[in-house]
Amino acid sequence: MKCEWVKQNILLYVYNELPDDARYELEQHLARCADCAAELKITRQFHAMLSELPVEEPSPNLVAASRMRLQEGLETAEQGRFWQRMIFDPAAWLRQIRFAPALAAAIFIVGFAGGIATSYKVLSGGTSIATVPVSTPAESSITGIQSITQNPGSNHISIKYDTVSTQEAQGSLNDQRIQQLLLFAARNNYNSGVRMDSVDLLTQEPNNSHVREALMYALRYDSNPGVRLKALDGLGAYVKSDPRVRDALLEDLLQDSNPGARTEALHLLEPVRADGSVRSVLQKLAESDQNQYIRSQARLMLAQLPEFD
C-alpha cells in the first residue's frame, strides 16, 4: 500500500506541493525503499529534462512595443461605466436589488431627488449655456496655426491661427485658451517651425498632464528631429517620477532615426539607469547598436552600475 501511495504522490513531492506531514512520511519511506527511491530519481530526471525547454524572458523591445501598442489601444477603449452595467446587465441589477434592500431604497431616494433637482434646474437655469465665452476657439474650427511669438522678458504669448479667417489670440502661458492652441499646434500643424515654437513653449508647463501627453506625442510621432529634441528637453525632468515618460524615452532611444535625439535620450535616462527596463535596453545597445558612440556610452553607464546577485 505504501509504495502505491508514494508513487501517486511522488510528482507532488517533486513539485513541492505535499503538505508537511505527507512529505515527512514520504521521505521516511524513500529512505527504506529502493524501488521508490529509483522512481523519485526518474521523476526528478524527467522534471529536469522538461526544463531544458527554456522560458525566455520577453526582450525589452517586445515589452516596449507591447506597452506602446496597448497605450494606443487604451486611447480608444472605453471602460464599462457603472450606469452601463445597470442598464446592460439587468439580471445582476435585479440580484443586487434583491439582496440589498437598503441599497435599493438608497437608489430610489437618490433617483427621486435627482429627478426633482434636474427639473428644478431646467426650469430655472436656462441661461447657463450663454456663459461659455464666445471667443474660445473650438478645435474643430481651427484650420492651422500661423505663428507663435513670445514677447522677450515676459510670459505674454501671441498666437495667430486660422479658422475660416485668421484670428489672433493673446494671453499668458497660464491662459487656458493659449494652452489649447499650443497643444493643437504641437500635434496638428503642417509647419514644423510652428510645431517647434509650440513645443518649446509647452516645455515651460510640463506639470500639466495634457502638456506632458503632447510632448510625448511629439517625441514619438513628430517627423522633425528638432521638435523631438525640444520635446526631450521638456520631458527630461520627469524621467524619474513618470514611468510613461521613461518608456517614451526608451522607445526614442531604440527607434529614433536621429543620432542626436538618441544621444540626448540616453543622457536623460542616466539618473534611472538602474531601472530594470532601462538596464535591459542599455545591455542591448552595448552589445549591438550600430552607432559607436551610443554603444560605448551604454557600456559606460552599465559599468557604473552596481552588480546584482
Place this chain on the structure above:
Amino acid sequence: MTGQASGRIDDTLLVREAQRGNRAAFEDLVRHYDQAVLRLALHLTGTEHEAQDVYQEAFLKAYKSIGNFRFECSFYTWIYRIVTNLCLDHLRKRQVRKEDAPVATDASGEQYDVLDQVPDGRAGANPERDLMRRELGKRISHALEKLTPRERMVFELKHYHGLKLRTVGEVLHTTEETAKNTLFRATQKLRGALADMR
C-alpha cells in the same frame, strides 16, 4: 511574504483608482504584471507576434471590465484568468489549424522549426551541446503540443511558471484536486511521448 502583502495592498489601491477611471493607475497595474503575461504568452504561442496579440487583447479586456472586478480573488488571479482563457482559445484554434495543415513549410517547401531560429546566447555554449539541446527542445515542444489545451495550460502554469496548484485551480475556475489530476495526466502523456529520450 511582507512584500507580497504590500504588493496586494498596492494592487487594491490601484484597482480602486482604475475603477474610478484613472488610466495612469491602470497602466501601473499593467506594469506590475505585463512581463509575466508576455512570458506566459510567448512560451505558449511560440511567436512574439502572437504573444503581443494575447497581451493586447488581455489588457484591453481587463481595462474594459475592471469595473466588474469585485475583489473576490486577487487581481493577479483575475488577470491570469483572462490571459489563460485567451491562450486556451489560441491553443484550440491552433489545434484546428493543425488538423487542416499538419506540416509547416517555408517558401522553398522545406520543413522547419522555429526553435532552429533561436540562437543559444549563453556564455560557454558549445555547438554539440547546443545541437542536442535544440533537438531536445523540439521534441519537448512537439510532445507539449500533443496535450489537450487544458492539460497544456495546467502543465505550463505549474512546471514552467511555478504557480501553486491551488492558484492554477483558481485561475482555471476549477478545484485544486482537478488541477492535480490534470497535471498527473499531462505528465503521464509527456513521459509516454518522451520515453525514448531518457
